[in-house]
Amino acid sequence: MSTPAVTSNDSVVTRAVVDERPQNWWHLPTTLTVLALIALVVFGLRGLPAVSSTFALARDGDINPLGIIPQTVALPSRGGAIVLALIALAAAGALWWFASRPTRLRGRVRNPIVAVFAITWVLCFLTWVISERTLDVGTLLQSTIVLAVPLAFGAFSGVLSERAGVINIAIEGQLLFGAFGAALVGSITGNVWVGLFAAPLMALFMGATLALFAVGYHVQQIIVGVVLNVFAIGVTSFVFGTVMSQDPGTFNTAMRLPNLRIPLLADIPVIGRVLFDQNVLVYIMWVIVVVLTIALFRTRWGLRVRAVGEHPKAADTVGIKVNRTRWSNVLLGSAVAGLGGATLTIGTGVAFGQEMSAGKGYIALAAMLLGRYHPVGALLAALAFAFADSLQLRLGTMSASAGGVSIPGDFLLMLPYVVALFAVAGVVGRVRVPAADGVPYVKQ
Numbered sequence: 472m473s474t475p476a477v478t479s480n481d482s483v484v485t486r487a488v489v490d491e492r493p494q495n496w497w498h499l500p501t502t503l504t505v506l507a508l509i510a511l512v513v514f515g516l517r518g519l520p521a522v523s524s525t526f527a528l529a530r531d532g533d534i535n536p537l538g539i540i541p542q543t544v545a546l547p548s549r550g551g552a553i554v555l556a557l558i559a560l561a562a563a564g565a566l567w568w569f570a571s572r573p574t575r576l577r578g579r580v581r582n583p584i585v586a587v588f589a590i591t592w593v594l595c596f597l598t599w600v601i602s603e604r605t606l607d608v609g610t611l612l613q614s615t616i617v618l619a620v621p622l623a624f625g626a627f628s629g630v631l632s633e634r635a636g637v638i639n640i641a642i643e644g645q646l647l648f649g650a651f652g653a654a655l656v657g658s659i660t661g662n663v664w665v666g667l668f669a670a671p672l673m674a675l676f677m678g679a680t681l682a683l684f685a686v687g688y689h690v691q692q693i694i695v696g697v698v699l700n701v702f703a704i705g706v707t708s709f710v711f712g713t714v715m716s717q718d719p720g721t722f723n724t725a726m727r728l729p730n731l732r733i734p735l736l737a738d739i740p741v742i743g744r745v746l747f748d749q750n751v752l753v754y755i756m757w758v759i760v761v762v763l764t765i766a767l768f769r770t771r772w773g774l775r776v777r778a779v780g781e782h783p784k785a786a787d788t789v790g791i792k793v794n795r796t797r798w799s800n801v802l803l804g805s806a807v808a809g810l811g812g813a814t815l816t817i818g819t820g821v822a823f824g825q826e827m828s829a830g831k832g833y834i835a836l837a838a839m840l841l842g843r844y845h846p847v848g849a850l851l852a853a854l855a856f857a858f859a860d861s862l863q864l865r866l867g868t869m870s871a872s873a874g875g876v877s878i879p880g881d882f883l884l885m886l887p888y889v890v891a892l893f894a895v896a897g898v899v900g901r902v903r904v905p906a907a908d909g910v911p912y913v914k915q
Contacts, residue, residue, distance in 0.1 A: 496570045499581075502893070503563035503588050507556060510592055514599035515553035519876070524548045524598045525605040529740035540740040548602040555595035562588040589855075597862075600876045604869055611858075611865055612745045616753055619850075619857035620818065621646055621828075623756050624811025625835025626842060626849035627763060631804035634767065634844060635797045636780040636907040640696025641681050643832025644703030645674040645805045649812020651707045654823035655715065658724040663817050666726065667751075670813035671806035677703060678805025686797045689911035700832070708825045715823060727820030728752065752810060752818050756850075759807065763846040776800060780905035783912040793912045808832075830888075837891045843902055859890040 523545040529535050530542070566584045570576045597606060625642040632639035652673025657666020677699055684690040715723035731754065733747040767773035776796060778786040783793045815831075816823050834856050841855075842848025863883040 492570070492573055492575055496576065499585075500563060500567040500570050503566060503585070504560070506592060507560040507563045507588070510559055510595045511553065511556035514595050515549060515556045518549035518552050518599050519602045520549050522548045522603045524551065524601045524603075526597075526601075527605055527607040528609070530609070532738065533740040533743065534735065534738040535740050543605070546598055548598055551598045552595050555591045555598060559588050559591040559595060562591065593858075600866060600878065601869065602876055606865070606869075609741050609744055611861055612741070613748075614864065615854065615858045615861040616745055616749060617814070617819065617857075618860045619853045620752050620756055620814040621811040621831050622835045622838055622853035622856055623760070623850050624814075625808050625832050626838040626853050627759055627846060628804035628808035628811075629836055629839035630763070630767075630842075630844055630846055630849055631776075631800045631807065633839070633908050634780045634905060635776050635800035636783060636905060636910065636912070637682070637685055637797050637801050638692040638696065638909040639681065639801070639804060640693055640836070641677055641699040641703075641805075641832075642808050642835050643828055643830070644696075644700040645677045645808035646812040646815065646832050646835075647700075647703045647707055647826070647828040648677050649674045649809030650815040650827055651710070651812075651823055652809065653813040654723055654726075654816040655710075657726050657817055658722050661724075663726040663728055666817050667728065667810075667813055670817075671809035674805045674809025674812060675802060678802045678808075681805070682798045682801040686794050686801070686911070689913070692909050704826055707823075711823060711825055719822060723822045725820055725822045726817050728817050750818055752814050755810065760846045760850045767846065777905075780907055783907050783910075784915075787912075787914060793914070797912075808835075811835075834887065834891055840902060844905065856887055856891055859887040863887065 524547075525543050525545045527543050529538075529540045533540075562584050566581070566588075569580050569584070625646055628642055628645060629639050649670040653666040653670040655666075656669035656673075657663050660666070681692075681695055681699060684695045685692040711723070728750040730748055730750050736747040737743045739747075767776065775786065775791050779791060779793050779796045786796075787793050812828070815821075815827055835853070838852035838856060839849050841852035842850070863886040866878060867883050
């Protein structure tokens with residue numbers, strides 16, 4: 472396929488559009504095939520015979536006319552896992568067929584196949600691991616949403632900064648400062664809502680420092696981000712050790728934002744308590760993903776931000792203030808990350824602890840990358856990583872009960888990071904980074 476283009480001297484040239492299959496086309500199908508075979512052998516053929524796996528869905532009191540959604544669904548552990556593994560293997564085979572064609576595999580074909588594979592593979596794993604036990608699906612999904620909030624806000628922060636051309640490695644520090652500010656200010660004032668307001672303001676300090684050095688002084692942005700993360704750990708640890716831990720009643724009280732339950736909607740089986748019985752930060756997350764998607768791709772502001780991230784010199788020639796745009800986006804992104812940090816303390820009702828962000832800023836960066844610098848994609852990736860984290864917490868509790876499959880606790884702890892590694896390495900493939908991302912702009 473080719474389209475005509477006109478050069479400055481009016482001579483017509485032909486611009487070639489490459490639509491050939493890439494050399495690494497076999498990477499993703501191979502990964503899915505190996506995972507499907509592992510599921511078939513380990514979860515299916517070597518599963519426990521003559522036992523059932525039970526999934527709890529509806530609860531008493533839910534709006535469930537005629538019992539359309541059953542309270543529990545029981546599957547034969549071995550047979551169910553084998554069937555699900557075969558479906559996953561079929562999805563991998565379909566991907567092989569589409570990917571082996573001479574033309575490039577389109578996302579509209581690849582993504583549904585990968586989604587079917589992921590869902591069936593996870594169900595296969597769950598059917599195997601909860602043999603002889605019961606898994607409450609609603610509780611699992613509800614904790615997934617809570618755990619996804621800091622990852623999603625961190626990923627949104629990365630999208631805002633990097634779409635404007637500034638690499639934001641400092642998400643980890645911004646989350647930590649947000650958690651610190653929410654706990655400290657909320658405890659001093661005795662008001663959890665004041666703590667919520669303080670979280671983005673504290674994170675703004677990290678954003679301003681990042682913008683000052685990265686945009687103002689053109690310092691290498693990755694180095695600045697790493698240094699700011701170390702700085703955030705040092706400052707918060709010092710204050711925690713000298714002030715907060717000495718008088719926790721005044722400076723580090725465990726406070727929690729109340730859940731805002733939406734009547735009727737919260738009584739829908741499974742998804743009701745997942746979506747409509749959460750604290751305000753969860754609802755803010757849904758609002759931000761919608762507003763940010765529209766703002767980036769449907770408004771003049773978003774067009775200017777993307778222009779600054781792609782070709783700052785061209786943006787400057789049409790009157791866009793490049794460095795001012797980068798400053799504002801970094802500050803806005805850091806404030807958003809600060810809200811995510813508040814989830815770690817007042818969002819979950821725990822007191823502040825040293826390094827309690829625990830690498831979530833780096834997982835948020837992986838979610839941004841997996842989401843291809845798009846707010847919706849970043850949210851979906853954050854939900855996937857949070858599901859792995861929620862699952863390891865739930866399985867850790869279940870491993871203490873009798874029966875079923877027991878998984879070592881150390882493996883469960885590394886499960887979210889293994890999922891992040893496989894997702895970024897095996898699913899993302901080649902991601903188009905904004906052309907001027909990480910490149911300082913010096914006005915000529």
